[in-house]
Amino acid sequence: MKLATYGLPALVIAAAAILSSVFIVDEREKALVLQFGEVISVKETPGFYFKIPLIQEVVRYDDRILSIDTDAIEVTPLDDRRLVVDAFARYRIADPVRFRQAVGGAGARAAEIRLTDILLAQMRETLGGVTSNDILSEDRAALMALIRDAARLQAEKIGLTVVDVRLKRSDLPEQNLEATFARMRAEREREAADEIARGEEAAQRVRAQADRTVVELVSDAKRQAEITRGEADGRRTGIYAAAYGADAEFFEFYRSLSAYEEALKGSNSTMVMSPDSDFFNYLKSSTSADK
CATH class of the missing domain: 1.20.5 (Single alpha-helices involved in coiled-coils or other helix-helix interfaces)
Structure with a gap:
C-alpha cells in the first residue's frame, strides 16, 4: 500500500525529469544549451539531445534564410540629385554563439534593428559616391553587390551572414518631383x-x-x-x-463671203456704208470688182 502510495508520484516525477531533460532540434533550426546564462554547447545537427533539468536551458534560432526590409531614406549622390531609396536583404544566423553574445536575450528583433542600421549606413556610403544616373541605370546591380559585401563584413560581428541586398525603389523626393517634371516638360x-x-x-x-x-x-x-x-x-x-x-478670183470671192458672214452675224443686220464702197462689190454684179 505504501509502495503504491509513494511509487506513483515518484514515477511521475521521474518521467517529468526525463522529459524535461530531452529536447529535439529539427533541420530548420540551431540550438544553444545554456547553463546559468553561459553557452556550453551548440546543437546544429537535427536529432535528440539531453540537458540537465532546471540547470540548463535551450535557446533555439531559425537556421533558414530570413528577410528584412529597410525604411525609405534619402541619399545624395555626387550630382546632388537627391533620391529616396529603400531595400530588402536576405540573411541567416551563421554563428549562433556570436549572435547570442551580440544580442543577448533580445533575440531576432534586436538583430534586425542592428542589421537595418548596418544596411542604411552602407547604402548612404555607397550610393553617395556615385551619380544618380548610376543608381537608376543597369549598373545598380554592381552597387547592390558593393552594399552587400560591405554589410556582410559588419554583420559577421553579430553572427549574421548577409546573403543578398536588393534596392526596391529609387525615386525622387516629393518636393523635387514637380520641378523635375517641369524641367522634363520644358525639354520635351x-x-x-x-x-x-x-x-x-x-x-x-x-x-x-x-x-x-x-x-x-x-x-x-x-x-x-x-x-x-x-x-x-x-x-x-x-x-x-x-x-x-x-485662183485669185475665187480666193477674193471666198474672202468676201467670209467677211459678209462675220459682219452680218447675230441680230445686227443693218449697215450704213457709202454707195461706192467695195465691200459689197460681189453683190452688185455678176462680174468681179476689177471688171
Missing part, C-alpha cells in the same frame, strides 16, 4: 519646337521647289504654245498664199 517642348521648325523649313524648301517647277512648266508650255501657234500661222499663211496663187 523645346524638342517639339525644334522638330516643328525643322518641319517648317523642309516644307518651305518643298514649296519653293514646287513653285519653281510650276514656273518652269508654265514657261515651257507657253514657249511650246508660241512655237506651235507660230508654226500654225505659218502654215495658214502658206495655205492662203497657195490658194491665192491657184
Whole structure:
C-alpha cells in the first residue's frame, strides 16, 4: 500500500525529469544549451539531445534564410540629385554563439534593428559616391553587390551572414518631383519646337521647289504654245498664199463671203456704208470688182 502510495508520484516525477531533460532540434533550426546564462554547447545537427533539468536551458534560432526590409531614406549622390531609396536583404544566423553574445536575450528583433542600421549606413556610403544616373541605370546591380559585401563584413560581428541586398525603389523626393517634371516638360517642348521648325523649313524648301517647277512648266508650255501657234500661222499663211496663187478670183470671192458672214452675224443686220464702197462689190454684179 505504501509502495503504491509513494511509487506513483515518484514515477511521475521521474518521467517529468526525463522529459524535461530531452529536447529535439529539427533541420530548420540551431540550438544553444545554456547553463546559468553561459553557452556550453551548440546543437546544429537535427536529432535528440539531453540537458540537465532546471540547470540548463535551450535557446533555439531559425537556421533558414530570413528577410528584412529597410525604411525609405534619402541619399545624395555626387550630382546632388537627391533620391529616396529603400531595400530588402536576405540573411541567416551563421554563428549562433556570436549572435547570442551580440544580442543577448533580445533575440531576432534586436538583430534586425542592428542589421537595418548596418544596411542604411552602407547604402548612404555607397550610393553617395556615385551619380544618380548610376543608381537608376543597369549598373545598380554592381552597387547592390558593393552594399552587400560591405554589410556582410559588419554583420559577421553579430553572427549574421548577409546573403543578398536588393534596392526596391529609387525615386525622387516629393518636393523635387514637380520641378523635375517641369524641367522634363520644358525639354520635351523645346524638342517639339525644334522638330516643328525643322518641319517648317523642309516644307518651305518643298514649296519653293514646287513653285519653281510650276514656273518652269508654265514657261515651257507657253514657249511650246508660241512655237506651235507660230508654226500654225505659218502654215495658214502658206495655205492662203497657195490658194491665192491657184485662183485669185475665187480666193477674193471666198474672202468676201467670209467677211459678209462675220459682219452680218447675230441680230445686227443693218449697215450704213457709202454707195461706192467695195465691200459689197460681189453683190452688185455678176462680174468681179476689177471688171
